[in-house]
Amino acid sequence: MSEYLIPIFIAIIIIFGLIKKADVFGEFVEGAKESISASFEILPALIALMTAIGMFKASGGLGFLSELISPLTDLLGFPKECIPLALIRPISGSGALAVFESILSEVSPDSFAGRVASVMIGSTETTFYTIAVYYGITKVKNTRHAIASSLTADLTGFILSALTVRLILQ
């Protein structure tokens, strides 16, 4: 079913354009042209952030941090297996999927930790990547509390993942 979404979404835009007698091809090309120069603005920020994330992932720092905060997460009833996922989720989407895969191959997807990890993946986004790319296309240097508020959302998401699974599914 979900594979129908994108083609239908595109078809609706084009068919609606035809009904309203818009020059769908000419407008498409014009819009695409405007996007080319804009997209180049993101590249420098992307290189900076991905280098930092790539080096950090390779350094094994995540494992160290997981050990460091595990007493706190035990207190909150947050499964130990999911700590690395919580740490990598805000910084890397592909990294988070890799950690999610490894959690599901160690524990059953229908176990407590497996369910919590699934809810975490389904209800959060790659915060730092989004912030770097979204502000990368603008000239904004000072992002004020954008990161703090986004991380507040992530933290709320992680705590509630464990809480809702415990209350609804266990």
Place this chain on the structure above:
Amino acid sequence: MLKWIFAIMLTASVIFGAASGNIGEVSSAALNSCVEAVDLFLYLLGGMCMWGGLMRVAEKSGLTDLLSEFFKPLLKHVFKGLDLNGKAFHAICMNITANLLGLGNAATPLGLEAMRRLEQEERPGDTTSRNMIMFVVLNTASITLIPTTAASLRIRHGSAEPMEILPCVLITSACALAAGLISAAALDNISKRRKHK
């Protein structure tokens, strides 16, 4: 803030890498990550051009007007002082629609278009505007209605009920989004009050 995260991650990876004996991996990550960044950029470039083109078609035909009428009652409380008939709001509505449908590949290019237009309309200079923060928080929280990625990986690992997580995902995303938006609005008020004093 990004300055500190960048600096801390780089320094920490050298320290952790040396301590855990992974410094060789850190070194090759330093050399290869920038290439990955260019790969990702090329991927985004194609997406941005395609969705930028479709966005323009949708605007000319008036489809985005319909969408923004639909989202206006809800979003006028989130984006204060933004022209709800303007081009930035149109792009925001398209981005939210793509997000709700779980079309991540479409949502990012449309979101970038929205940021560009927010900058053109609000002219914030080098310090972000309040509405930019609200929009970024909206996109760093997940507002997808159906968690397809999580479900497909659950199926692959033999889950009996891959979609059983849906109610938990919806409640969790809604609360996370609310926490993000409320904290953004609150922090904005605090910093404004400080300025007045």
